[in-house]
Amino acid sequence: MNKAQLFAQIRLKQSYLCIGLDTDINKIPKHLLNLEDPVFEFNRQIVEATLDLCVAYKPNIAFYEALGRKGWESLEKTVAILPENCFSIADAKRGDIGNTSELYARAFFSQMNFDSITVAPYMGADSVKPFLGHENKWVILLALTSNAGSHDFQLLPTNAEGTEMLFERVLKTSQQWGSADQLMYVVGATQTAYIKKVREIVPDHFLLVPGVGAQGGSLSEISQHGFNKECGLLVNSSRQIIYASSGEDFAEKARAAAKEVQQEMARLLDKYLPA
Amino acid sequence: MNKAQLFAQIRLKQSYLCIGLDTDINKIPKHLLNLEDPVFEFNRQIVEATLDLCVAYKPNIAFYEALGRKGWESLEKTVAILPENCFSIADAKRGDIGNTSELYARAFFSQMNFDSITVAPYMGADSVKPFLGHENKWVILLALTSNAGSHDFQLLPTNAEGTEMLFERVLKTSQQWGSADQLMYVVGATQTAYIKKVREIVPDHFLLVPGVGAQGGSLSEISQHGFNKECGLLVNSSRQIIYASSGEDFAEKARAAAKEVQQEMARLLDKYLPA
Numbered sequence: 089m090n091k092a093q094l095f096a097q098i099r100l101k102q103s104y105l106c107i108g109l110d111t112d113i114n115k116i117p118k119h120l121l122n123l124e125d126p127v128f129e130f131n132r133q134i135v136e137a138t139l140d141l142c143v144a145y146k147p148n149i150a151f152y153e154a155l156g157r158k159g160w161e162s163l164e165k166t167v168a169i170l171p172e173n174c175f176s177i178a179d180a181k182r183g184d185i186g187n188t189s190e191l192y193a194r195a196f197f198s199q200m201n202f203d204s205i206t207v208a209p210y211m212g213a214d215s216v217k218p219f220l221g222h223e224n225k226w227v228i229l230l231a232l233t234s235n236a237g238s239h240d241f242q243l244l245p246t247n248a249e250g251t252e253m254l255f256e257r258v259l260k261t262s263q264q265w266g267s268a269d270q271l272m273y274v275v276g277a278t279q280t281a282y283i284k285k286v287r288e289i290v291p292d293h294f295l296l297v298p299g300v301g302a303q304g305g306s307l308s309e310i311s312q313h314g315f316n317k318e319c320g321l322l323v324n325s326s327r328q329i330i331y332a333s334s335g336e337d338f339a340e341k342a343r344a345a346a347k348e349v350q351q352e353m354a355r356l357l358d359k360y361l362p363a
Numbered sequence: 364m365n366k367a368q369l370f371a372q373i374r375l376k377q378s379y380l381c382i383g384l385d386t387d388i389n390k391i392p393k394h395l396l397n398l399e400d401p402v403f404e405f406n407r408q409i410v411e412a413t414l415d416l417c418v419a420y421k422p423n424i425a426f427y428e429a430l431g432r433k434g435w436e437s438l439e440k441t442v443a444i445l446p447e448n449c450f451s452i453a454d455a456k457r458g459d460i461g462n463t464s465e466l467y468a469r470a471f472f473s474q475m476n477f478d479s480i481t482v483a484p485y486m487g488a489d490s491v492k493p494f495l496g497h498e499n500k501w502v503i504l505l506a507l508t509s510n511a512g513s514h515d516f517q518l519l520p521t522n523a524e525g526t527e528m529l530f531e532r533v534l535k536t537s538q539q540w541g542s543a544d545q546l547m548y549v550v551g552a553t554q555t556a557y558i559k560k561v562r563e564i565v566p567d568h569f570l571l572v573p574g575v576g577a578q579g580g581s582l583s584e585i586s587q588h589g590f591n592k593e594c595g596l597l598v599n600s601s602r603q604i605i606y607a608s609s610g611e612d613f614a615e616k617a618r619a620a621a622k623e624v625q626q627e628m629a630r631l632l633d634k635y636l637p638a
Contacts, residue, residue: 212512
């Protein structure tokens with residue numbers, strides 16, 4: 089999926105919601121546990137119930153790896169049923185020396201058919217570029233994350249004047265590696281103080297925004313300051329939607345929770361980005 | 364395995380060699396490809412041929428993930444046959460928000476029985492600490508990597524005087540998260556100019572050193588400047604050993620290549636760290 093197609097979906101659905109498939113075998117409804125592949129069945133029903141309300145799905149790979157080869161199988165089956173008109177994100181936070189990153193790219197772009205993968209920047213250009221060599225595939229680079237530990241290194245000053253922080257340098261340097269048609273950035277919803285700085289450096293890029301909901305970020309604030317002319321935001325919600333109910337009505341309740349976010353998004357689009 | 368046990372193995376085997384199991388289905392000898400699990404069979408024979416010459420094995424997880432669930436199965440079987448007296452390293456370079464890192468820890472420490480995992484520092488304390496909460500398990504944190512891209516961010520100045528670089532800050536800050544009995548650092552063999560700085564900040568920690576061999580680092584230089592009183596180095600070699608031959612004699616030739624490194628290590632231990 090390219091940037092124009094993604095924006096078209098956002099307009100069509102009046103939504104920039106990404107649903108995080110952080111599917112934890114210990115949290116899904118008990119009645120699914122007798123099935124052959126409970127994790128996949130949970131995902132299948134969540135996707136079916138929400139596919140008109142969101143524009144992206146983001147399985148967090150850790151939840152699948154924690155189950156070993158069985159989890160990997162659930163992941164492969166899940167990616168295969170994601171609708172074509174939804175952007176798919178492998179939330180993997182990978183990054184290694186060049187030949188190794190190329191193998192991760194093969195795993196997530198070829199072995200599975202993800203549109204994008206989240207990548208950690210610490211190892212620099214040659215750890216990220218192999219992910220950028222695949223047509224119509226995207227890198228979503230960690231810039232300013234939503235967790236408390238983001239303060240440890242991401243906010244360190246990286247010039248003598250102390251006016252540039254590490255996450256800003258990551259945004260600037262990485263723009264030499266790929267265009268706004270193949271590169272997005274992770275910017276946590278908890279980081280509203282910095283969202284203006286981010287938009288000054290990367291006016292045209294999409295931002296993947298975790299941290300709304302359970303982690304405390306505000307959808308309204310991040311939208312007001314984060315929108316660009318093509319929306320430019322994918323706001324993720326995981327637990328708040330997929331675990332809205334732990335009963336047999338989980339899919340229905342997930343739909344209701346997604347609908348609530350979507351309606352708020354429709355209002356914000358109408359307010360800040362009228363068609 | 365704890366630090367004293369690791370040092371005892373180094374003394375016993377006169378080796379601080381780590382063999383990287385970067386097992387690529389496209390590079391292993393052709394006669395293995397008819398077997399049910401060629402990747403596992405390759406690893407099994409490599410391990411059998413080298414287990415008295417090295418003190419650690421390091422499967423690079425990307426090589427297994429690139430093969431999907433089949434690769435994950437080969438990885439699980441490989442970890443299961445690694446000898447108890449060898450330190451095992453999941454070279455995964457993971458790191459995510461707390462509850463997610465905990466799941467990665469579960470995947471590599473519980474689902475599989477790795478002694479350690481490589482972790483990326485960018486997301487800070489709460490992304491690393493979940494890996495440190497497991498008894499006798501280790502985090503190997505990326506500090507200064509062996510690739511060209513290491514210059515993009517790891518060498519940036521992070522104080523006004525320009526006297527401290529990002530990798531130094533990572534070394535200093537992370538020492539508050541865990542002790543030298545549960546934390547090692549990745550320092551590339553290509554970074555000899557900085558190894559003295561590293562040792563000043565972390566005199567007691569083990570360093571995992573990639574980049575000798577194919578990437579051009581010098582074993583002798585890294586040993587001279589990197590040794591501490593308990594050796595403190597695990598020097599990795601992958602391609603140079605496991606792909607020493609592409610014929611039916613691959614295990615034998617891998618042993619010969621490992622033996623050559625081990626003998627050089629015995630000389631260096633004798634020279635700089637006599638018993």
